[in-house]
Amino acid sequence: MILESIENGPLIWPTIEENGVTRPRKYSELSATDAIQADCDVKVTNTTLQGLPPEVYALVSNHRIAKEHWERIKLLMQGTSFTTQERECKLYDEFDNFAYKKGETLRDFYLNFTGYYNDMNI
Structure with missing residues (x-):
């Protein structure tokens, strides 16, 4: 699931309709699989950022999604x-x-x- 977060981007949170208003589900309302995927999204982002040299971290830390981190890091680390x-x-x-x-x-x-x-x- 961590690899999936990097390759395919984060979990697209399911929505729920209440009183005619559509909103994303809360973490407590996610299925077990979706909750694990949401946790993996956070873990992969944190893990990716922790292993970077400071000069690369400064350039990618503003991205919130692991897939964006990974793509930017690959570009920066070429060579x-x-x-x-x-x-x-x-x-x-x-x-x-x-x-x-x-x-x-x-x-x-x-x-x-x-x-x-x-x-x-x-």
Whole structure:
């Protein structure tokens, strides 16, 4: 159902007619399947937004529908595999040239080292 939210868009809430007025059903009035789909719509939107880099999040967070998020993210992330390879090469080069700098404390040296190490693991 989560994948369905991304591929087909959110649940179109069923309507109900009361006193000659048509309104969308409340969450409590949805069938079990529709309620699960509505929950999935919210989960996929939140999950999609949480995994984004800040610069991409800023560009897509104004969309409310996961399908719109996904389409916009695909467009923004085109070519990131090349960018990722470039970043990885740069990081390995920086690590290979990593050395103690005169006047640097042992703590600063350790923090720089662990920073490079953690970035390489990520």
